[in-house]
Amino acid sequence: MSAPHPPALAPDPTPGSPRTRRLALGVIATGLLMTVLDGSIVTVAMPAIQNGLGFTPSALSWVVNAYLIAFGGLLLLSGRLGDLIGRKRMFLAGTGVFTAASVLAGAAGSPALLIAARFLQGAGSAMASAVGLGILVTLFTERRERARAIAVFSFTGSAGASLGQVLGGVLTDALGWHWIFLINLPIGIGTLLVAARVLPADRGPGLAAGADALGAFLVTAGVMTGIYAVVRVESYGWLSAHTLGLGALALALIAAFAVRQATAATPLLPLRVLRSRSVAGANLVQMLMVAALFSFQILVALYLQRVRGYGATATGLAMLPAALTIGAVSLGISARLIARFGERRVLAAGLAMLTALLGLLARLPVHAHYATDLLPLMLLAAGFGLALPALTTLGMSGAGEKDAGLASGLFNTTQQLGMAAGVAVLSTLAASRTSTLLADGHDRAEALTGGYHLAFAVGAGLLAAALLVALTVLRRPARPAPARPVPAPAADGPLRTPAEPEHEAHTPPLPH
Numbered sequence: 025m026s027a028p029h030p031p032a033l034a035p036d037p038t039p040g041s042p043r044t045r046r047l048a049l050g051v052i053a054t055g056l057l058m059t060v061l062d063g064s065i066v067t068v069a070m071p072a073i074q075n076g077l078g079f080t081p082s083a084l085s086w087v088v089n090a091y092l093i094a095f096g097g098l099l100l101l102s103g104r105l106g107d108l109i110g111r112k113r114m115f116l117a118g119t120g121v122f123t124a125a126s127v128l129a130g131a132a133g134s135p136a137l138l139i140a141a142r143f144l145q146g147a148g149s150a151m152a153s154a155v156g157l158g159i160l161v162t163l164f165t166e167r168r169e170r171a172r173a174i175a176v177f178s179f180t181g182s183a184g185a186s187l188g189q190v191l192g193g194v195l196t197d198a199l200g201w202h203w204i205f206l207i208n209l210p211i212g213i214g215t216l217l218v219a220a221r222v223l224p225a226d227r228g229p230g231l232a233a234g235a236d237a238l239g240a241f242l243v244t245a246g247v248m249t250g251i252y253a254v255v256r257v258e259s260y261g262w263l264s265a266h267t268l269g270l271g272a273l274a275l276a277l278i279a280a281f282a283v284r285q286a287t288a289a290t291p292l293l294p295l296r297v298l299r300s301r302s303v304a305g306a307n308l309v310q311m312l313m314v315a316a317l318f319s320f321q322i323l324v325a326l327y328l329q330r331v332r333g334y335g336a337t338a339t340g341l342a343m344l345p346a347a348l349t350i351g352a353v354s355l356g357i358s359a360r361l362i363a364r365f366g367e368r369r370v371l372a373a374g375l376a377m378l379t380a381l382l383g384l385l386a387r388l389p390v391h392a393h394y395a396t397d398l399l400p401l402m403l404l405a406a407g408f409g410l411a412l413p414a415l416t417t418l419g420m421s422g423a424g425e426k427d428a429g430l431a432s433g434l435f436n437t438t439q440q441l442g443m444a445a446g447v448a449v450l451s452t453l454a455a456s457r458t459s460t461l462l463a464d465g466h467d468r469a470e471a472l473t474g475g476y477h478l479a480f481a482v483g484a485g486l487l488a489a490a491l492l493v494a495l496t497v498l499r500r501p502a503r504p505a506p507a508r509p510v511p512a513p514a515a516d517g518p519l520r521t522p523a524e525p526e527h528e529a530h531t532p533p534l535p536h
Contacts, residue, residue, distance in 0.1 A: 045163050047222040049173050051215055052156045053180040055119055058211050059149040060180070061191060062126070065204040066091075067322075068192030068340070072201040079135050089252070090139045094146030096440035097248035099154045101240050103433015104292050106155035112223045115159065116216060118151025123212025130205035141205075150436075157432035159223060161420045171359035171417060178412040179354035192340070239284045239292035246277030247437065250444075257448040293434070305497035306419035307435060311442035312490035313375065313411065316483035318446030320346075320382065320405070323454065323476050324398075331390065331469050342394060346405040353409030362414055368498050371414040375491040377407025382484035390473045418498065450479040 066073075066087060074084050106114035125144035132138035160177060164170040195203045253270035260266040285291040298304050321343075328334040328342055361370050381404035392398055419435040458475035466474065 044222050044224075045169075045173075047218065048163055048224070049160065049176060051219045051222060052115075052159060053176055054211065054215050055115070055152050055219070056156060056177065057180050058208055058215070059122065059145075059153060062145065062149075062204070062208065065192035065195070069196045069201045069204050072196050073138070076201055077132070077135050077138060083135055083139075086139045087142055089256075090142040091146040091149075092440065092444060093248050093251050094143045095150045095153075096251045096437060096444065097244050098147055098150035099437040099440065100247070100293065100433045101244050102151045102154035103158065103431070103436070104240075106151075106158060106433070110226045111155040111159050111162075112219075112225055114155045115152050115223060116219055118148045118153070118155075119212055119215055119219065120148070121151060122148030123208055123216070124148075126205045126208035126212065130202045130209075153436050154433035157416065157420055157435060161432075162226075163224060168359060168363050171362045171413065174416045174420075175354045175358045175409075175413040178358075178416055179351050179409065236284070236288050236290055236292040239281055239288060242277050242281035242284060243292065246274050246281060247441070249277060250274035251441070254444045254448040257452055262452070301497060302418045303420075303431065303434075305493060306415050307438040308497070309371070309375075309490045309493050310415055310419065310435065311438045311445070312486045312493070313378070313415070314439050314442030315446030315449065316382065316486035316490070317378065317408065318443060318450055318483070320378075320385070320480075320483070322447075323450065323479055324385070327388070327473065327476050331472050332392070332394075342398070345399060345402040349403055349406050350409040353406040354413060358410055358413045361410070362417065367414040367417050368494065370410050371418070371494050371498070372491060374407040374409070374411030374414065375487055375494060377404050378411065379484050379487040379491060380404055381407065382480045382487060386477050386480040386484060388473065388477070388480075390469050446483075450482060453482060454479040 070084060070087065073079065073087060079087070102114060102118070122145055125141050125148055129138055129141035129145065132141055157174075157177065160173050161170060164173040192204055195201075195207065249270055253267055253274060256270075257267055281293075285293050285295055325339050325343060328339045334342060358370065381401055384401055384404070389397060416435065420431050454475035456475075457478040458471045461471035461474045462468070
Protein backbone atom coordinates (compact mmCIF):
# COMPACT_ATOMS: atom_id res chain seq x y z
CA MET A 25 0.00 0.00 0.00
CA SER A 26 1.42 3.37 -0.91
CA ALA A 27 2.16 5.91 1.78
CA PRO A 28 -0.42 8.65 2.17
CA HIS A 29 0.45 11.89 0.50
CA PRO A 30 1.14 14.84 2.79
CA PRO A 31 -1.43 17.59 2.69
CA ALA A 32 -0.93 19.98 -0.16
CA LEU A 33 0.69 23.29 0.70
CA ALA A 34 0.05 26.56 -1.01
CA PRO A 35 2.68 27.04 -3.69
CA ASP A 36 5.58 29.32 -2.89
CA PRO A 37 5.52 32.69 -4.55
CA THR A 38 7.58 32.62 -7.72
CA PRO A 39 11.16 33.62 -6.81
CA GLY A 40 11.82 37.07 -8.15
CA SER A 41 8.15 37.84 -8.82
CA PRO A 42 6.95 41.37 -8.04
CA ARG A 43 4.88 40.10 -5.11
CA THR A 44 7.84 38.25 -3.62
CA ARG A 45 10.11 41.25 -4.02
CA ARG A 46 7.58 43.54 -2.33
CA LEU A 47 7.23 41.13 0.58
CA ALA A 48 11.01 40.82 0.87
CA LEU A 49 11.34 44.61 0.91
CA GLY A 50 8.69 44.81 3.63
CA VAL A 51 10.49 42.19 5.73
CA ILE A 52 13.87 43.90 5.44
CA ALA A 53 12.36 47.31 6.19
CA THR A 54 10.53 45.87 9.23
CA GLY A 55 13.76 44.36 10.54
CA LEU A 56 15.53 47.69 10.10
CA LEU A 57 12.67 49.59 11.72
CA MET A 58 12.77 47.28 14.74
CA THR A 59 16.44 48.00 15.38
CA VAL A 60 16.18 51.74 14.67
CA LEU A 61 13.16 52.12 16.93
CA ASP A 62 14.97 50.26 19.66
CA GLY A 63 17.86 52.71 19.57
CA SER A 64 15.73 55.85 19.84
CA ILE A 65 13.28 54.31 22.31
CA VAL A 66 16.13 53.54 24.71
CA THR A 67 17.32 57.17 24.79
CA VAL A 68 13.87 58.34 25.89
CA ALA A 69 13.58 55.64 28.56
CA MET A 70 17.04 56.15 30.13
CA PRO A 71 15.81 57.97 33.28
CA ALA A 72 13.24 55.23 33.96
CA ILE A 73 15.88 52.52 33.43
CA GLN A 74 18.24 54.27 35.84
CA ASN A 75 15.57 54.45 38.54
CA GLY A 76 14.34 50.91 37.95
CA LEU A 77 17.69 49.10 38.08
CA GLY A 78 19.77 51.46 40.18
CA PHE A 79 22.32 52.45 37.54
CA THR A 80 25.00 54.92 38.54
CA PRO A 81 25.23 57.93 36.19
CA SER A 82 28.53 56.73 34.73
CA ALA A 83 27.30 53.16 34.18
CA LEU A 84 24.03 54.27 32.57
CA SER A 85 25.82 55.33 29.38
CA TRP A 86 26.72 51.68 28.78
CA VAL A 87 23.10 50.90 28.00
CA VAL A 88 23.81 52.78 24.75
CA ASN A 89 27.56 52.20 24.42
CA ALA A 90 27.37 48.38 24.66
CA TYR A 91 24.95 48.34 21.72
CA LEU A 92 27.00 50.79 19.61
CA ILE A 93 30.28 48.94 20.12
CA ALA A 94 28.85 45.54 19.17
CA PHE A 95 26.82 46.93 16.28
CA GLY A 96 29.55 49.05 14.72
CA GLY A 97 32.30 46.52 15.34
CA LEU A 98 30.56 43.53 13.78
CA LEU A 99 28.94 45.07 10.69
CA LEU A 100 31.80 44.55 8.25
CA LEU A 101 32.43 40.98 9.42
CA SER A 102 28.71 40.18 9.27
CA GLY A 103 28.42 41.52 5.74
CA ARG A 104 31.27 39.39 4.49
CA LEU A 105 30.01 36.29 6.29
CA GLY A 106 26.63 36.87 4.67
CA ASP A 107 28.27 36.74 1.24
CA LEU A 108 30.03 33.49 2.17
CA ILE A 109 27.32 31.49 3.97
CA GLY A 110 24.22 33.14 2.49
CA ARG A 111 22.66 36.51 3.17
CA LYS A 112 19.27 34.98 3.99
CA ARG A 113 20.82 32.80 6.67
CA MET A 114 22.63 35.77 8.17
CA PHE A 115 19.48 37.91 8.18
CA LEU A 116 17.45 35.18 9.89
CA ALA A 117 20.19 34.47 12.42
CA GLY A 118 20.63 38.17 13.23
CA THR A 119 16.90 38.76 13.63
CA GLY A 120 16.68 35.73 15.93
CA VAL A 121 19.59 36.89 18.08
CA PHE A 122 18.16 40.41 18.29
CA THR A 123 14.70 39.15 19.27
CA ALA A 124 16.06 36.79 21.95
CA ALA A 125 18.33 39.52 23.33
CA SER A 126 15.34 41.90 23.48
CA VAL A 127 13.48 39.43 25.70
CA LEU A 128 16.57 39.11 27.90
CA ALA A 129 16.80 42.91 28.16
CA GLY A 130 13.12 43.24 29.03
CA ALA A 131 13.50 40.65 31.80
CA ALA A 132 16.78 42.08 33.13
CA GLY A 133 16.85 42.59 36.88
CA SER A 134 20.35 44.04 37.20
CA PRO A 135 22.53 46.58 35.35
CA ALA A 136 25.06 43.91 34.32
CA LEU A 137 22.40 41.71 32.72
CA LEU A 138 20.88 44.62 30.81
CA ILE A 139 24.27 45.72 29.48
CA ALA A 140 25.04 42.14 28.36
CA ALA A 141 21.64 41.94 26.63
CA ARG A 142 22.27 45.25 24.88
CA PHE A 143 25.61 43.94 23.58
CA LEU A 144 23.80 40.89 22.17
CA GLN A 145 21.17 43.17 20.64
CA GLY A 146 23.94 45.08 18.89
CA ALA A 147 25.46 41.84 17.57
CA GLY A 148 22.10 40.61 16.25
CA SER A 149 21.34 43.97 14.69
CA ALA A 150 24.71 43.99 12.95
CA MET A 151 24.10 40.50 11.52
CA ALA A 152 20.70 41.45 10.09
CA SER A 153 21.45 45.04 9.03
CA ALA A 154 24.74 44.23 7.32
CA VAL A 155 23.08 42.08 4.65
CA GLY A 156 19.78 43.95 4.22
CA LEU A 157 21.00 46.25 1.46
CA GLY A 158 22.85 43.37 -0.16
CA ILE A 159 19.61 41.41 -0.44
CA LEU A 160 17.80 44.42 -1.91
CA VAL A 161 20.32 45.19 -4.63
CA THR A 162 20.32 41.56 -5.80
CA LEU A 163 16.51 41.40 -5.76
CA PHE A 164 15.85 44.74 -7.45
CA THR A 165 18.05 44.87 -10.53
CA GLU A 166 16.01 47.28 -12.67
CA ARG A 167 17.18 50.86 -12.09
CA ARG A 168 13.85 52.47 -11.19
CA GLU A 169 12.72 49.56 -9.02
CA ARG A 170 16.02 49.59 -7.14
CA ALA A 171 15.73 53.33 -6.57
CA ARG A 172 12.24 52.88 -5.10
CA ALA A 173 13.36 49.99 -2.89
CA ILE A 174 16.34 51.96 -1.57
CA ALA A 175 14.05 54.95 -0.94
CA VAL A 176 11.82 52.76 1.25
CA PHE A 177 14.86 51.38 3.05
CA SER A 178 16.29 54.87 3.61
CA PHE A 179 12.99 56.27 4.82
CA THR A 180 12.63 53.44 7.35
CA GLY A 181 16.01 54.21 8.84
CA SER A 182 15.66 57.99 8.92
CA ALA A 183 12.04 58.24 10.09
CA GLY A 184 12.31 55.40 12.59
CA ALA A 185 14.32 57.53 14.99
CA SER A 186 11.59 60.16 15.26
CA LEU A 187 8.85 57.55 15.58
CA GLY A 188 10.87 55.82 18.28
CA GLN A 189 10.91 58.94 20.42
CA VAL A 190 7.12 59.09 20.34
CA LEU A 191 6.67 55.37 20.94
CA GLY A 192 9.31 55.32 23.66
CA GLY A 193 7.61 58.04 25.63
CA VAL A 194 4.19 56.38 25.35
CA LEU A 195 5.41 52.88 26.28
CA THR A 196 7.56 54.07 29.15
CA ASP A 197 4.82 56.24 30.64
CA ALA A 198 2.01 53.71 30.14
CA LEU A 199 3.61 50.28 30.67
CA GLY A 200 7.13 50.75 32.02
CA TRP A 201 10.60 50.62 30.49
CA HIS A 202 10.62 46.79 30.19
CA TRP A 203 8.13 47.01 27.33
CA ILE A 204 10.43 49.04 25.10
CA PHE A 205 12.34 45.75 24.70
CA LEU A 206 9.55 43.20 25.03
CA ILE A 207 7.59 44.78 22.17
CA ASN A 208 10.27 43.39 19.84
CA LEU A 209 9.18 39.79 20.56
CA PRO A 210 6.01 39.68 18.40
CA ILE A 211 7.61 41.87 15.72
CA GLY A 212 10.70 39.68 15.60
CA ILE A 213 8.73 36.42 15.40
CA GLY A 214 6.54 37.78 12.61
CA THR A 215 9.60 39.01 10.71
CA LEU A 216 11.29 35.60 10.99
CA LEU A 217 8.23 33.72 9.76
CA VAL A 218 7.74 35.90 6.70
CA ALA A 219 11.47 36.25 5.94
CA ALA A 220 11.94 32.47 5.92
CA ARG A 221 9.21 32.32 3.28
CA VAL A 222 10.00 35.18 0.93
CA LEU A 223 13.71 36.03 1.07
CA PRO A 224 15.67 34.46 -1.80
CA ALA A 225 17.79 31.45 -0.89
CA ASP A 226 21.50 31.98 -1.49
CA ARG A 227 24.05 29.53 -0.19
CA GLY A 228 27.25 31.43 -0.95
CA PRO A 229 30.60 29.80 -1.72
CA GLY A 230 31.26 28.81 1.90
CA LEU A 231 33.70 29.99 4.55
CA ALA A 232 36.67 28.47 2.73
CA ALA A 233 36.26 31.09 0.00
CA GLY A 234 37.05 34.00 2.29
CA ALA A 235 37.29 33.07 5.95
CA ASP A 236 40.17 35.38 6.86
CA ALA A 237 40.20 34.82 10.62
CA LEU A 238 43.12 37.17 11.29
CA GLY A 239 41.60 39.93 9.17
CA ALA A 240 38.26 39.48 10.94
CA PHE A 241 39.95 39.84 14.32
CA LEU A 242 41.93 42.92 13.29
CA VAL A 243 39.02 44.87 11.80
CA THR A 244 36.54 43.93 14.52
CA ALA A 245 39.00 44.81 17.30
CA GLY A 246 40.01 48.01 15.51
CA VAL A 247 36.49 49.30 14.94
CA MET A 248 35.32 48.34 18.45
CA THR A 249 38.36 50.02 20.01
CA GLY A 250 37.82 53.17 17.94
CA ILE A 251 34.13 53.41 18.82
CA TYR A 252 34.90 52.80 22.50
CA ALA A 253 37.50 55.59 22.48
CA VAL A 254 35.06 58.00 20.83
CA VAL A 255 32.05 57.28 23.06
CA ARG A 256 34.21 57.80 26.17
CA VAL A 257 35.59 61.17 25.07
CA GLU A 258 33.02 63.03 27.17
CA SER A 259 34.42 61.38 30.31
CA TYR A 260 38.15 61.54 29.53
CA GLY A 261 38.60 64.40 27.03
CA TRP A 262 40.09 64.44 23.54
CA LEU A 263 43.72 64.91 24.61
CA SER A 264 43.75 62.45 27.50
CA ALA A 265 46.10 59.47 27.54
CA HIS A 266 43.03 57.21 27.52
CA THR A 267 41.60 58.68 24.30
CA LEU A 268 44.91 59.13 22.47
CA GLY A 269 46.18 55.69 23.46
CA LEU A 270 43.03 53.86 22.38
CA GLY A 271 42.83 55.96 19.22
CA ALA A 272 46.40 55.03 18.30
CA LEU A 273 45.67 51.35 19.00
CA ALA A 274 42.54 51.48 16.82
CA LEU A 275 44.47 53.08 13.94
CA ALA A 276 47.25 50.48 14.27
CA LEU A 277 44.73 47.63 14.12
CA ILE A 278 42.99 49.11 11.07
CA ALA A 279 46.36 49.65 9.35
CA ALA A 280 47.33 46.06 10.07
CA PHE A 281 43.98 44.98 8.65
CA ALA A 282 44.63 46.92 5.44
CA VAL A 283 48.05 45.28 5.04
CA ARG A 284 46.49 41.88 5.69
CA GLN A 285 43.83 42.44 3.02
CA ALA A 286 46.45 43.33 0.44
CA THR A 287 48.37 40.09 1.06
CA ALA A 288 45.80 37.50 2.15
CA ALA A 289 44.83 34.77 -0.31
CA THR A 290 41.16 35.04 0.74
CA PRO A 291 40.74 38.58 2.14
CA LEU A 292 37.78 39.56 4.27
CA LEU A 293 37.56 42.91 2.45
CA PRO A 294 38.83 42.56 -1.12
CA LEU A 295 40.40 45.92 -1.90
CA ARG A 296 38.76 45.91 -5.33
CA VAL A 297 35.57 47.06 -3.58
CA LEU A 298 37.25 50.33 -2.59
CA ARG A 299 38.63 51.05 -6.07
CA SER A 300 35.23 52.36 -7.14
CA ARG A 301 35.05 56.14 -6.76
CA SER A 302 31.34 55.84 -6.09
CA VAL A 303 31.77 53.34 -3.25
CA ALA A 304 34.73 55.07 -1.57
CA GLY A 305 33.31 58.56 -2.05
CA ALA A 306 29.81 57.63 -0.90
CA ASN A 307 31.13 56.09 2.30
CA LEU A 308 33.19 59.22 3.04
CA VAL A 309 30.21 61.49 2.33
CA GLN A 310 28.05 59.34 4.59
CA MET A 311 30.44 59.61 7.53
CA LEU A 312 30.43 63.41 7.28
CA MET A 313 26.67 63.64 6.75
CA VAL A 314 25.69 61.30 9.59
CA ALA A 315 28.11 63.00 11.99
CA ALA A 316 26.56 66.38 11.15
CA LEU A 317 22.95 65.24 11.35
CA PHE A 318 23.40 64.07 14.94
CA SER A 319 23.06 67.77 15.75
CA PHE A 320 19.61 67.85 14.15
CA GLN A 321 18.20 64.52 15.33
CA ILE A 322 19.46 64.72 18.92
CA LEU A 323 20.34 68.31 19.78
CA VAL A 324 17.04 69.74 18.54
CA ALA A 325 15.28 67.25 20.82
CA LEU A 326 17.53 68.27 23.73
CA TYR A 327 16.82 71.95 23.00
CA LEU A 328 13.07 71.30 23.14
CA GLN A 329 13.34 69.42 26.42
CA ARG A 330 16.06 71.32 28.29
CA VAL A 331 15.40 74.86 27.04
CA ARG A 332 11.74 74.89 26.07
CA GLY A 333 10.56 72.38 28.72
CA TYR A 334 8.90 69.80 26.42
CA GLY A 335 8.20 66.29 27.73
CA ALA A 336 9.38 63.10 26.01
CA THR A 337 6.15 62.49 24.10
CA ALA A 338 5.74 66.15 23.13
CA THR A 339 9.33 66.21 21.85
CA GLY A 340 8.68 63.17 19.67
CA LEU A 341 5.54 64.76 18.27
CA ALA A 342 7.42 68.00 17.60
CA MET A 343 9.99 66.09 15.54
CA LEU A 344 7.32 64.14 13.67
CA PRO A 345 6.87 66.70 10.84
CA ALA A 346 10.52 66.15 9.90
CA ALA A 347 9.93 62.40 9.69
CA LEU A 348 6.80 62.92 7.58
CA THR A 349 8.64 65.32 5.27
CA ILE A 350 11.49 62.85 4.83
CA GLY A 351 8.97 60.12 4.12
CA ALA A 352 7.07 62.15 1.56
CA VAL A 353 10.27 62.92 -0.34
CA SER A 354 11.87 59.47 0.03
CA LEU A 355 8.81 57.52 -0.97
CA GLY A 356 7.25 60.05 -3.32
CA ILE A 357 9.75 61.77 -5.59
CA SER A 358 13.34 60.73 -4.81
CA ALA A 359 13.29 57.68 -7.12
CA ARG A 360 11.89 59.75 -10.00
CA LEU A 361 14.43 62.52 -9.46
CA ILE A 362 17.30 60.02 -9.34
CA ALA A 363 16.11 58.40 -12.56
CA ARG A 364 15.78 61.81 -14.23
CA PHE A 365 18.88 63.67 -12.98
CA GLY A 366 21.18 60.96 -11.59
CA GLU A 367 22.32 60.12 -8.08
CA ARG A 368 25.07 62.74 -7.88
CA ARG A 369 22.88 65.74 -8.65
CA VAL A 370 20.12 64.61 -6.30
CA LEU A 371 22.69 63.99 -3.55
CA ALA A 372 24.19 67.46 -4.04
CA ALA A 373 20.75 69.09 -3.83
CA GLY A 374 19.94 67.20 -0.63
CA LEU A 375 23.25 68.12 1.01
CA ALA A 376 22.75 71.78 0.09
CA MET A 377 19.31 71.77 1.78
CA LEU A 378 20.71 70.11 4.91
CA THR A 379 23.57 72.61 5.10
CA ALA A 380 21.01 75.41 5.00
CA LEU A 381 18.96 73.66 7.72
CA LEU A 382 21.84 73.50 10.20
CA GLY A 383 22.99 76.99 9.26
CA LEU A 384 19.56 78.37 10.17
CA LEU A 385 19.43 76.32 13.38
CA ALA A 386 22.69 77.98 14.42
CA ARG A 387 20.64 81.21 14.70
CA LEU A 388 17.74 79.67 16.64
CA PRO A 389 16.43 82.08 19.34
CA VAL A 390 16.61 81.08 22.98
CA HIS A 391 12.84 81.35 23.37
CA ALA A 392 11.89 80.14 19.92
CA HIS A 393 8.25 79.60 19.00
CA TYR A 394 7.73 76.18 17.52
CA ALA A 395 5.16 77.22 14.90
CA THR A 396 7.18 80.13 13.50
CA ASP A 397 10.83 79.32 14.27
CA LEU A 398 11.12 75.52 14.13
CA LEU A 399 8.26 74.08 12.11
CA PRO A 400 9.28 75.84 8.84
CA LEU A 401 12.80 74.43 9.23
CA MET A 402 11.39 70.92 9.39
CA LEU A 403 10.62 71.24 5.68
CA LEU A 404 14.34 71.45 4.93
CA ALA A 405 14.66 67.94 6.38
CA ALA A 406 13.44 66.93 2.93
CA GLY A 407 17.13 67.13 2.03
CA PHE A 408 17.67 63.94 3.97
CA GLY A 409 14.97 62.25 1.90
CA LEU A 410 16.88 63.26 -1.22
CA ALA A 411 20.43 62.62 -0.04
CA LEU A 412 20.20 59.25 1.66
CA PRO A 413 18.57 57.21 -1.16
CA ALA A 414 21.00 58.69 -3.70
CA LEU A 415 23.95 58.08 -1.38
CA THR A 416 22.87 54.52 -0.66
CA THR A 417 22.58 53.76 -4.37
CA LEU A 418 26.09 55.12 -4.97
CA GLY A 419 27.49 53.21 -2.00
CA MET A 420 26.19 49.92 -3.40
CA SER A 421 26.84 50.64 -7.08
CA GLY A 422 30.34 49.21 -7.30
CA ALA A 423 29.55 45.84 -5.74
CA GLY A 424 28.82 42.73 -7.75
CA GLU A 425 26.47 40.07 -6.45
CA LYS A 426 29.24 38.18 -4.67
CA ASP A 427 30.27 41.32 -2.74
CA ALA A 428 26.81 42.80 -2.08
CA GLY A 429 26.76 41.81 1.59
CA LEU A 430 30.27 43.15 2.11
CA ALA A 431 29.41 46.50 0.49
CA SER A 432 26.25 46.67 2.62
CA GLY A 433 28.26 45.95 5.77
CA LEU A 434 30.85 48.57 4.82
CA PHE A 435 28.16 51.19 4.17
CA ASN A 436 26.52 50.49 7.54
CA THR A 437 29.91 50.52 9.29
CA THR A 438 30.78 54.00 8.04
CA GLN A 439 27.32 55.11 9.14
CA GLN A 440 27.98 53.93 12.69
CA LEU A 441 31.46 55.46 12.75
CA GLY A 442 30.00 58.77 11.61
CA MET A 443 27.30 58.58 14.26
CA ALA A 444 29.79 57.82 17.04
CA ALA A 445 32.07 60.63 15.91
CA GLY A 446 29.14 63.06 15.68
CA VAL A 447 27.95 62.17 19.18
CA ALA A 448 31.41 62.64 20.65
CA VAL A 449 32.51 65.76 18.77
CA LEU A 450 29.30 67.79 18.67
CA SER A 451 28.10 66.94 22.17
CA THR A 452 31.55 67.75 23.59
CA LEU A 453 31.67 71.08 21.76
CA ALA A 454 28.15 71.97 22.89
CA ALA A 455 28.89 71.07 26.52
CA SER A 456 32.16 73.00 26.51
CA ARG A 457 30.54 76.11 25.04
CA THR A 458 27.68 75.88 27.52
CA SER A 459 30.12 75.71 30.45
CA THR A 460 31.99 78.75 29.15
CA LEU A 461 28.80 80.78 28.83
CA LEU A 462 27.63 79.77 32.30
CA ALA A 463 30.98 80.87 33.71
CA ASP A 464 30.55 84.23 31.94
CA GLY A 465 27.25 84.83 33.75
CA HIS A 466 24.67 83.78 31.15
CA ASP A 467 21.54 82.06 32.41
CA ARG A 468 21.05 78.33 31.83
CA ALA A 469 18.75 78.65 28.81
CA GLU A 470 21.08 81.07 27.05
CA ALA A 471 24.12 78.93 27.82
CA LEU A 472 22.49 75.74 26.55
CA THR A 473 21.29 77.45 23.38
CA GLY A 474 24.74 78.90 22.78
CA GLY A 475 26.23 75.41 23.05
CA TYR A 476 23.71 74.05 20.56
CA HIS A 477 24.43 76.97 18.21
CA LEU A 478 28.11 75.97 18.07
CA ALA A 479 27.23 72.33 17.39
CA PHE A 480 24.81 73.33 14.62
CA ALA A 481 27.44 75.57 13.00
CA VAL A 482 30.08 72.81 13.07
CA GLY A 483 27.49 70.38 11.66
CA ALA A 484 26.83 72.80 8.80
CA GLY A 485 30.57 72.86 8.13
CA LEU A 486 30.70 69.04 8.00
CA LEU A 487 27.81 69.03 5.51
CA ALA A 488 29.56 71.63 3.37
CA ALA A 489 32.62 69.35 3.34
CA ALA A 490 30.38 66.42 2.36
CA LEU A 491 28.96 68.50 -0.50
CA LEU A 492 32.49 69.32 -1.67
CA VAL A 493 33.41 65.62 -1.69
CA ALA A 494 30.22 64.78 -3.56
CA LEU A 495 30.97 67.36 -6.24
CA THR A 496 34.60 66.30 -6.72
CA VAL A 497 35.17 62.66 -5.80
CA LEU A 498 31.77 61.56 -7.06
CA ARG A 499 31.92 63.48 -10.32
CA ARG A 500 31.09 61.36 -13.34
CA PRO A 501 34.30 60.38 -15.15
CA ALA A 502 34.56 61.43 -18.77
CA ARG A 503 33.80 58.72 -21.27
CA PRO A 504 35.23 58.45 -24.74
CA ALA A 505 32.64 59.03 -27.40
CA PRO A 506 31.38 55.69 -28.70
CA ALA A 507 32.31 54.89 -32.26
CA ARG A 508 29.34 55.26 -34.50
CA PRO A 509 28.75 52.43 -36.97
CA VAL A 510 29.33 53.22 -40.61
CA PRO A 511 25.90 53.09 -42.26
CA ALA A 512 25.44 50.84 -45.23
CA PRO A 513 24.13 52.51 -48.39
CA ALA A 514 20.43 52.08 -48.89
CA ALA A 515 19.34 50.16 -51.93
CA ASP A 516 17.07 52.91 -53.22
CA GLY A 517 18.00 56.11 -51.46
CA PRO A 518 20.68 58.22 -49.77
CA LEU A 519 22.79 57.16 -46.79
CA ARG A 520 20.83 56.97 -43.53
CA THR A 521 22.11 56.98 -39.96
CA PRO A 522 20.32 54.54 -37.69
CA ALA A 523 18.62 56.42 -34.89
CA GLU A 524 19.52 55.53 -31.31
CA PRO A 525 16.71 54.20 -29.12
CA GLU A 526 14.79 57.07 -27.63
CA HIS A 527 15.18 55.97 -24.02
CA GLU A 528 18.98 56.22 -24.22
CA ALA A 529 18.71 59.96 -24.62
CA HIS A 530 16.82 60.40 -21.41
CA THR A 531 18.08 57.72 -19.03
CA PRO A 532 21.36 58.59 -17.27
CA PRO A 533 23.99 55.83 -17.46
CA LEU A 534 24.59 53.62 -14.46
CA PRO A 535 27.16 54.97 -11.99
CA HIS A 536 30.67 53.60 -11.88
